[in-house]
Amino acid sequence: MLIYILKRLVYVTPVAFGVSLVCFLLVHLAPGDALSAVLPADATQETINEMKAAYGFDKPLPVQYLIWLWHVLHGDLGTSIATGRPVLGEVTRAVINSLILASVATVIGFTFGTLFGFVAGYHRNSVADRAASALSVFGVSVPHYWLGMVLVIVFSATLGWLPPTGAGPDGSGNWRPDFDHLRYLILPAVTMSVIPTGIIARTVRALVADILAQDFVEALRAKGMDEFGVFKHVVRNAAPTALAIMGLQLGYLLGGSILVETVFAWPGTGFLLNAAIFQRDLPLLQGSILVLAMFFVVLNLLVDVMQTALDPRIERA
Amino acid sequence: MTAPITAASMALDGGVLSAGDAAPEAAFVPSRGFWGHVGHRLVRDPVAMGAGALILLVVLIAILAPWITPMDPYKGSMLRRLKHVGDATYWLGSDELGRDMISRLMLGARLSLFIGVTPVLIAFVIGSAIGILAGYVGGWLNTILMRTIDVFFAFPSVLLAIALSGALGAGIFNSIVSLTCVFVPQIARVAESVTTGIRKRDYIDAAKLSGASPLTIMRVQVLGNVVGPIFVYATSLISVSMILASGLSFLGLGVRPPEPEWGLMLNTLRTAIYANPVVAALPGVCIFIVSIAFNLFSDGLRAAMEIRQ
Numbered sequence: 001m002l003i004y005i006l007k008r009l010v011y012v013t014p015v016a017f018g019v020s021l022v023c024f025l026l027v028h029l030a031p032g033d034a035l036s037a038v039l040p041a042d043a044t045q046e047t048i049n050e051m052k053a054a055y056g057f058d059k060p061l062p063v064q065y066l067i068w069l070w071h072v073l074h075g076d077l078g079t080s081i082a083t084g085r086p087v088l089g090e091v092t093r094a095v096i097n098s099l100i101l102a103s104v105a106t107v108i109g110f111t112f113g114t115l116f117g118f119v120a121g122y123h124r125n126s127v128a129d130r131a132a133s134a135l136s137v138f139g140v141s142v143p144h145y146w147l148g149m150v151l152v153i154v155f156s157a158t159l160g161w162l163p164p165t166g167a168g169p170d171g172s173g174n175w176r177p178d179f180d181h182l183r184y185l186i187l188p189a190v191t192m193s194v195i196p197t198g199i200i201a202r203t204v205r206a207l208v209a210d211i212l213a214q215d216f217v218e219a220l221r222a223k224g225m226d227e228f229g230v231f232k233h234v235v236r237n238a239a240p241t242a243l244a245i246m247g248l249q250l251g252y253l254l255g256g257s258i259l260v261e262t263v264f265a266w267p268g269t270g271f272l273l274n275a276a277i278f279q280r281d282l283p284l285l286q287g288s289i290l291v292l293a294m295f296f297v298v299l300n301l302l303v304d305v306m307q308t309a310l311d312p313r314i315e316r317a
Numbered sequence: 318m319t320a321p322i323t324a325a326s327m328a329l330d331g332g333v334l335s336a337g338d339a340a341p342e343a344a345f346v347p348s349r350g351f352w353g354h355v356g357h358r359l360v361r362d363p364v365a366m367g368a369g370a371l372i373l374l375v376v377l378i379a380i381l382a383p384w385i386t387p388m389d390p391y392k393g394s395m396l397r398r399l400k401h402v403g404d405a406t407y408w409l410g411s412d413e414l415g416r417d418m419i420s421r422l423m424l425g426a427r428l429s430l431f432i433g434v435t436p437v438l439i440a441f442v443i444g445s446a447i448g449i450l451a452g453y454v455g456g457w458l459n460t461i462l463m464r465t466i467d468v469f470f471a472f473p474s475v476l477l478a479i480a481l482s483g484a485l486g487a488g489i490f491n492s493i494v495s496l497t498c499v500f501v502p503q504i505a506r507v508a509e510s511v512t513t514g515i516r517k518r519d520y521i522d523a524a525k526l527s528g529a530s531p532l533t534i535m536r537v538q539v540l541g542n543v544v545g546p547i548f549v550y551a552t553s554l555i556s557v558s559m560i561l562a563s564g565l566s567f568l569g570l571g572v573r574p575p576e577p578e579w580g581l582m583l584n585t586l587r588t589a590i591y592a593n594p595v596v597a598a599l600p601g602v603c604i605f606i607v608s609i610a611f612n613l614f615s616d617g618l619r620a621a622m623e624i625r626q
Contacts, residue, residue, distance in 0.1 A: 014464060015464075015467050015468055015471055016471075018464075018465070018467070018468030018471070019468055019471045019472070021468075022468060022469075022472075023480075026480060026481070026484040027484065029481070029484045029485055137609060137612055137613065137616075138609075140556070140557075140612060141556055141560075141605065141608040141609040141612045142605055142608070143560045143563060143564065143580075143601055143604045143605060143608065144560075145564055145567055145583070145601075146583060146598070146600075146601025146602075146604060146605065147601075149583065149587065149590065149597065149598060149601065150598055150601070152590060153590050153594040153597070153598060157590050157591050157594055158594065251473060252473045252474075252475075254473075255472065255473030255475060255476035256473050256474070256475030256476060258475065258476070258479055258568070259475070259564050259567065259568065262567075262568060263587075273479060273480075273483065274568065276483070277479075277483035277568075277570070278569070282484075285480070285483060285484065289472075289476065289480045292473075292476055293471050293472050293476065296471055296472065296473055296476075297471045300471075
């Protein structure tokens with residue numbers, strides 16, 4: 001097992017370097033340069049040069065990359081051009097808020113997804129199966145930013161049950177686990193949970209149907225095991241894959257929450273990215289994307305390791 | 318994430334006939350050919366046909382929009398803002414600047430389809446080329462290409478699309494470029510796995526022995542046998558692409574006003590959700606319907622191609 005983990009780590013390292021390179025190059029894709037947004041239009045060449053030297057933009061690209069990487073490895077993601085505060089602090093606060101939202105959405109998605117998936121897998125071609133299939137097509141086809149708007153229209157604008165935007169009653173940027181804040185979490189979390197619900201339902205349905213068709217299930221039943229006993233075996237066999245999909249979905253939600261967070265003005269990474277893009281705050285953009293992508297890489301690694309640990313059939317070569 | 322496996326197994330089990338396969342010895346029956354069979358099965362799938370008809374209708378509306386819109390989609394009137402659905406003049410109401418909704422939705426189909434479908438088409442060409450090259454040549458070239466592609470898989474699609482178009486700046490062209498970059502790695506991975514699956518087949522060896530150059534083999538033998546599964550996978554991406562493309566416009570990163578585009582319209586109408594919620598939600602309904610149609614059609618196509626001999 002340890003060897004397997006080490007092998008995965010060796011494999012992940014070049015990917016992580018590649019990710020850092022892409023994040024670094026993003027800033028240089030941008031038209032104009034990173035400073036054009038903050039410098040006044042009539043800045044003298046002298047000022048421009050001074051600023052370039054201060055941010056290190058006067059050195060050749062590969063050197064800039066190595067310097068940047070060195071700082072990143074020491075936990076320094078640079079300084080936000082717009083606010084002048086360290087990028088790491090801003091990103092950390094936002095990641096925590098996004099993580100809360102994405103985790104709750106994943107839990108909702110996993111609960112309903114496995115529920116529908118099991119019902120559909122057990123009763124192939126029944127009404128429940130068709131409903132589950134329809135639900136999963138709905139989940140992957142719905143533009144979630146629009147679904148968010150519709151939920152706001154129904155539950156906030158029309159019924160007035162839930163707050164439309166923000167993370168809490170005081171308008172602060174931090175979510176706390178109490179009833180008042182919980183009300184702000186419901187709509188964005190439900191909106192985001194639709195995609196994982198659909199995907200997990202589809203996967204679990206196929207898994208359960210496959211497992212039920214296998215010989216060992218027949219053997220268990222022939223031995224006289226009751227349905228609940230068989231069910232436990234099905235769960236044991238489906239769990240590694242289902243949990244792996246859940247882990248990946250958490251990563252997708254965390255990285256893909258920008259649209260939903262924008263609809264609900266949720267103070268997470270999506271909101272931060274949005275601000276970074278429109279203020280052309282490139283260090284902040286670079287830093288947030290790097291943190292999110294690395295999070296995704298690590299999550300993938302954890303999912304792989306967990307799946308191997310749970311499922312003895314996967315070779316640990 | 319099971320798509321590459323399905324696509325690969327389709328090429329292996331799907332019985333894609335090639336010129337190199339031996340002719341059946343039974344009495345000659347005029348065959349429909351592989352695509353003929355697929356078409357025949359697709360026509361008998363009511364869901365896929367319904368979805369296909371809907372897509373065709375939207376495409377027709379998009380093409381004909383400049384001539385068939387009931388009113389000028391750009392001309393607004395502050396006096397007639399946010400009319401409700403069912404209004405005598407504005408059948409589907411009017412937007413926040415008093416422009417006719419149905420005309421804007423019709424014309425909006427043009428840009429929404431264009432920015433949603435184009436990236437998949439371009440990525441289909443580039444991704445297939447990369448994947449086939451990596452899969453057929455193998456060795457170090459495969460390692461370099463596929464490990465580079467792994468890097469792009471480290472980004473969730475939405476994040477990569479937004480990061481790229483955020484860095485490149487707003488605009489239709491940039492949004493298409495960003496989305497193409499999102500889909501190239503995904504298509505390349507499928508193309509590579511399908512190609513690797515067939516490169517050891519006898520008909521490839523036969524072509525080699527007959528003296529065909531690697532380029533000819535890739536173009537004739539390989540492409541002919543892998544293009545189907547890759548195409549099906551690409552069609553399954555159109556729905557995601559449409560949602561993402563409109564999403565970029567929704568964020569202000571794609572199409573710019575006053576051009577009508579569903580995602581952008583959804584964004585500008587957000588201010589109207591209290592005054593006229595139904596009209597505000599309409600552009601999203603369009604994205605949703607087209608996206609579902611593409612998903613159902615792609616599912617039908619996939620099912621039709623899984624022909625067991």
